[in-house]
Amino acid sequence: MEQLMRNFFLFLSKNKFFTKMAKKYGLRLGAKRFVSGETVEQSVAVIKELNSKNLAATVDFLGEFVDNEKEANERAESSIAMIKAIGREKLNAQMSVKMTSLGFDISEKVVMNNMRRIMDTAKENNVFVTIDMEDYERCQKTLDIFKQLKSEYDNIGTVIQAYLYRTEKDIEDLNQYSPNLRLVKGAYKESPEVAFPEKKDVDENFKKIIKMHMLNGNYTAVASHDDNIINFTKEFAKANNIPKSQFEFQMLFGIMPERQLQLAEEGYTMRVYVPFGTDWYGYFMRRLAERPANVAFVLKGMLKK
Numbered sequence: 534m535e536q537l538m539r540n541f542f543l544f545l546s547k548n549k550f551f552t553k554m555a556k557k558y559g560l561r562l563g564a565k566r567f568v569s570g571e572t573v574e575q576s577v578a579v580i581k582e583l584n585s586k587n588l589a590a591t592v593d594f595l596g597e598f599v600d601n602e603k604e605a606n607e608r609a610e611s612s613i614a615m616i617k618a619i620g621r622e623k624l625n626a627q628m629s630v631k632m633t634s635l636g637f638d639i640s641e642k643v644v645m646n647n648m649r650r651i652m653d654t655a656k657e658n659n660v661f662v663t664i665d666m667e668d669y670e671r672c673q674k675t676l677d678i679f680k681q682l683k684s685e686y687d688n689i690g691t692v693i694q695a696y697l698y699r700t701e702k703d704i705e706d707l708n709q710y711s712p713n714l715r716l717v718k719g720a721y722k723e724s725p726e727v728a729f730p731e732k733k734d735v736d737e738n739f740k741k742i743i744k745m746h747m748l749n750g751n752y753t754a755v756a757s758h759d760d761n762i763i764n765f766t767k768e769f770a771k772a773n774n775i776p777k778s779q780f781e782f783q784m785l786f787g788i789m790p791e792r793q794l795q796l797a798e799e800g801y802t803m804r805v806y807v808p809f810g811t812d813w814y815g816y817f818m819r820r821l822a823e824r825p826a827n828v829a830f831v832l833k834g835m836l837k838k
């Protein structure tokens with residue numbers, strides 16, 4: 534049943550009609566729990582609040598699968614505005630970007646132009662940028678673009694998904710770039726030909742790549758709400774004398790906030806992924822897919838209105 538619901542929400546996450554409707558009607562359906570706001574100003578206020586609690590942030594201007602150049606360029610402008618706000622307000626925050634919102638599916642020229650504009654502003658403002666990893670179909674090209682940009686800018690990282698079979702090899706291959714990587718389980722619907730279908734195998738692979746990347750001496754962001762993975766990371770770091778300055782934990786805004794505070798109190802860098810913007814639908818559907826209990830939460834919220 535859980536798997537069925539997961540598939541259902543992942544299917545809905547790519548529906549273009551609902552995406553448009555969601556944009557038109559604003560932050561509804563309980564999405565507010567996971568989205569910091571619709572504007573830069575609203576998001577800055579949320580980040581200030583997080584920073585005051587010793588939580589760092591990585592901000593994402595919501596949106597994905599954009600197929601016209603004008604919109605892709607406008608989306609780059611919104612990320613640029615956010616990076617400038619981070620610099621101006623001296624926030625403890627980084628930026629995350631999804632390249633399908635910046636022209637990835639239009640042409641290499643459009644996406645590279647937008648990425649370089651974002652990276653130039655990020656460099657000027659001393660802001661680190663992470664390229665989110667999207668679906669499998671786009672994985673290789675995302676890594677190719679990452680490698681190209683990493684040779685031009687030092688303030689860039691990307692994401693590796695534990696559910697893919699290819700991941701171990703990618704970690705080995707990327708090591709020559711000494712990359713700062715965010716490691717995650719993976720949030721998209723992928724076929725068993727390319728990704729582990731069983732959670733236990735994904736968890737095993739997650740632990741394997743955490744070990745590899747940390748032992749390679751690279752900065753590691755473990756992005757997970759799974760206590761098993763978090764405790765494993767803590768113990769592995771301790772047993773191998775890996776300092777707290779070489780790794781961090783990351784979680785999504787609105788998910789397990791008490792655990793976020795607890796990890797920060799224990800002296801770990803705890804970074805919260807803070808999405809903002811009107812294009813929240815796909816992101817929200819993937820959060821529902823991750824945890825069917827969220828659906829009950831949303832329904833309760835709707836009934837209260």
Ligand code: FAD
Nearest residue numbers: 665666717718719720756757758759783784785806820823
């Ligand atoms: P799970 O086993 O899914 O969850 C462990 C426990 O955490 C659950 O039992 C539940 O208690 C809690 N939990 C998990 N998800 C939710 C939720 N939605 N609502 C409420 N409780 C929840 N994926 C990508 O494919 N590409 C990316 O670039 C990417 N970036 C990410 C950045 C950050 C900072 C984080 C935290 C995740 C990111 N993800 C990304 C998503 C990731 O791949 C997983 O889908 C997501 O983190 C759920 O996996 P988990 O490790 O938390 O473990």
